Amino acid sequence: GAGVSQSPRYKVAKRGQDVALRCDPISGHVSLFWYQQALGQGPEFLTYFQNEAQLDKSGLPSDRFFAERPEGSVSTLKIQRTQQEDSAVYLCASSSDSYSNQPQHFGDGTRLSIL
Amino acid sequence: GENVEQHPSTLSVQEGDSAVIKCTYSDSASNYFPWYKQELGKGPQLIIDIRSNVGEKKDQRIAVTLNKTAKHFSLHITETQPEDSAVYFCAASIGEEGGADGLTFGKGTHLIIQP
Numbered sequence: 403g404a405g406v407s408q409s410p411r412y413k414v415a416k417r418g419q420d421v422a423l424r425c426d427p428i429s430g431h432v433s434l435f436w437y438q439q440a441l442g443q444g445p446e447f448l449t450y451f452q453n454e455a456q457l458d459k460s461g462l463p464s465d466r467f468f469a470e471r472p473e474g475s476v477s478t479l480k481i482q483r484t485q486q487e488d489s490a491v492y493l494c495a496s497s498s499d500s501y502s503n504q505p506q507h508f509g510d511g512t513r514l515s516i517l
Numbered sequence: 518g519e520n521v522e523q524h525p526s527t528l529s530v531q532e533g534d535s536a537v538i539k540c541t542y543s544d545s546a547s548n549y550f551p552w553y554k555q556e557l558g559k560g561p562q563l564i565i566d567i568r569s570n571v572g573e574k575k576d577q578r579i580a581v582t583l584n585k586t587a588k589h590f591s592l593h594i595t596e597t598q599p600e601d602s603a604v605y606f607c608a609a610s611i612g613e614e615g616g617a618d619g620l621t622f623g624k625g626t627h628l629i630i631q632p
Binding site for chain 2: 406435437442443444445446447448450458461493495503505506507508509510511
C-alpha cells in the first residue's frame with residue numbers, strides 16, 4: 403500500500419554533471435507527472451506520461467531535461483549538464499487512470515542542489 | 518496558458534477560528550480544482566478537490582466553494598487546530614476525455630495557527 407516513492411531524497415551535484423531522478427508511482431497508476439518546485443513557490447508542471455507514452459512535455463525548461471517511462475511504471479527524469487538554476491525540489495505524482503483529472507498523489511520529492 | 522493567483526501569502530489565525538484562502542484562475546476551460554497541504558520536507562497532500570459541475574464540497578472541517586462565472590474558488594477551514602499549520606496550494610487543470618492534464622498551482626499560503 404505504498405504511496406509514490408522518489409529517490410534519492412537529496413542529490414548534490416557539481417555544475418555540468420548529469421543527474422538522474424527516479425519515481426516509483428503507486429502500483430497500477432496509469433498517469434505519471436513530473437513537477438519542479440523552486441523554494442517558496444508552487445510546483446510547476448514539467449511533463450506527463452500515460453503508461454509509457456509521453457503525451458505532454460511542454461513544461462520541460464530546456465533540451466537538457468529528458469524523461470522516460472519505458473515499461474509504463476517507473477519513470478526517470480534526467481538532467482544533463484546541470485546548471486545552478488536547476489536547483490529545486492523535483493516532485494513526481496501519479497493518478498489512477500487517464501480520464502478527466504483523477505486526483506494526483508505526490509511523492510516527497512528529490513531535493514537537487516547544484517554547486 | 519492557465520494562470521492561478523492565490524491570496525493571502527501568509528495567514529495567521531487563532532486556534533479554533535476559521536481560515537479562508539482564495540484563488541482565481543484565468544482559463545475558463547479549467548474544470549478541476551484541487552487543494553493541497555504541504556508540510557516541511559514533504560510532498561503536497563491532496564485535502565479536497567472540486568469539479569466545475571459542483572458549486573461547493575465539504576469534508577468535515579474543510580470546504581471548498583467554486584464560482585465559475587467569476588473564475589474563483591476558496592478553501593474554508595473551520596475550528597482550526599495546530600496541526601493545520603502548513604503551506605496550502607490551490608491548483609487548476611483542464612480535463613479532457615482520454616487524457617489527463619498537468620496542474621497549474623498558485624504560489625501558496627502559509628497558514629499559521631496561533632495557540
